[in-house]
Amino acid sequence: MRLEKTxxxxxxxxxxSAQIDPKLLEILVCPLTKxxxxxDAPAQELISDQAGLAYPIRDGIPIMLVDEARQIEK
Amino acid sequence: MVNAAPPSSVFDLEARKCARIRCVNTLPAHDFLFKxxxxxxxxxxxxxxxxxxxxxxxxxxxxxxxxxxxxxQAGSDFxxxxxxxxxxxxxxxxxxxxxxxxxxxxxxxxxxxxxxxVNDLPGALLQIRRSLRPDGLFLAALFGGETLHELRAxxxxxxxxxxxxxxxxxxxxxxxxxxxxxxxxxxxxxxxVDSEILSVSxxxxxxxxxDLRFMGESNVIAARSKTNPGRALFLKAAEHYGKNFKGLDxxxxxSFEIIFLIGWAPHESxxxxxxxxxxxxxxxxxxxxxxxKIDND
Numbered sequence: 001m002r003l004e005k006t007x008x009x010x011x012x013x014x015x016x017s018a019q020i021d022p023k024l025l026e027i028l029v030c031p032l033t034k035x036x037x038x039x040d041a042p043a044q045e046l047i048s049d050q051a052g053l054a055y056p057i058r059d060g061i062p063i064m065l066v067d068e069a070r071q072i073e074k
Numbered sequence: 075m076v077n078a079a080p081p082s083s084v085f086d087l088e089a090r091k092c093a094r095i096r097c098v099n100t101l102p103a104h105d106f107l108f109k110x111x112x113x114x115x116x117x118x119x120x121x122x123x124x125x126x127x128x129x130x131x132x133x134x135x136x137x138x139x140x141x142x143x144x145x146x147q148a149g150s151d152f153x154x155x156x157x158x159x160x161x162x163x164x165x166x167x168x169x170x171x172x173x174x175x176x177x178x179x180x181x182x183x184x185x186x187x188x189x190x191x192v193n194d195l196p197g198a199l200l201q202i203r204r205s206l207r208p209d210g211l212f213l214a215a216l217f218g219g220e221t222l223h224e225l226r227a228x229x230x231x232x233x234x235x236x237x238x239x240x241x242x243x244x245x246x247x248x249x250x251x252x253x254x255x256x257x258x259x260x261x262x263x264x265x266x267v268d269s270e271i272l273s274v275s276x277x278x279x280x281x282x283x284x285d286l287r288f289m290g291e292s293n294v295i296a297a298r299s300k301t302n303p304g305r306a307l308f309l310k311a312a313e314h315y316g317k318n319f320k321g322l323d324x325x326x327x328x329s330f331e332i333i334f335l336i337g338w339a340p341h342e343s344x345x346x347x348x349x350x351x352x353x354x355x356x357x358x359x360x361x362x363x364x365x366x367k368i369d370n371d
Contacts, residue, residue, distance in 0.1 A: 027179035031172035063167045064174035
């Protein structure tokens with residue numbers, strides 16, 4: 001429970017402190033499939049539907065590494 | 075977790091990240107190669123009288139003021155700096171061989187001493203070319219085949235004489251002629267490749283190896299020996315180095331070859347070769363000489 005609160009706080013904090021640059025968002029694609037990405041602002045993730053992967057955004061910096069992406073169940 | 079690296083990787087990405095994390099604090103005092111290279115790159119760019127509104131810089135070890143200088147010189151209003159790790163000035167984390175940029179999204183891609191540790195260099199170059207709009211510029215510098223040839227030979231000799239076999243300790247760097255071929259293979263037009271060899275002098279090989287480690291260039295070859303090589307190996311290598319690669323001033327020479335690459339994404343406005351046999355004038359007229367027929371016997 002406490003962990004969950006911390007996580008939420010951190011998430012809020014991240015959104016407040018560092019927004020992803022919209023110009024950067026415009027040019028990014030999935031590094032694996034080169035398909036467009038969906039920006040999930042509350043989760044701070046960039047989602048590649050084709051690859052089934054969610055790339056995290058940490059402190060406004062997208063981490064476009066396949067081995068750090070979260071796999072999405074289809 | 076998805077494992078994207080092919081099983082035959084030359085370089086170990088995790089080790090590459092570790093080497094880079096370790097050097098975060100020491101890099102500013104050991105980044106002379108990066109400083110030198112970024113200045114040459116800016117010079118090269120100043121010869122190109124064009125504007126590149128949207129550009130990317132691959133490699134995170136350039137100084138923060140370089141990004142600003144690059145933006146001004148390239149006429150960019152948007153420059154994204156990509157590295158394998160988050161760090162100063164980095165605004166996207168990614169791998170060169172899995173480039174996260176949309177096709178034709180960029181006007182220019184720059185890279186400073188970063189592409190030598192990439193597993194799939196042809197693939198990385200192809201993806202860079204695809205991320206450029208037609209007539210977009212690729213301007214990069216990377217370590218070439220002559221780099222650390224003295225240390226390579228010394229370690230090899232030492233290891234052979236002590237252990238009767240060798241482990242890979244220095245990167246397999248690409249050569250200048252190979253780079254020209256790779257640029258063409260990746261579909262770049264008007265490719266230009268040249269290199270400069272920097273000779274750096276050291277008191278001893280331990281200072282050289284410290285420098286390499288402190289700039290984040292320790293051994294990240296996947297097949298590297300993971301056991302401690304022992305003091306004897308390095309002492310033997312030092313002996314070989316001192317005997318063979320000493321300068322006139324008694325200090326040890328270490329070579330760093332920096333290869334510079336320029337390539338353009340193809341565009342119809344670029345000069346094209348004419349079709350064979352389409353010449354309008356005779357070569358002999360242009361040279362003001364008589365034409366001599368050669369017998370083909």
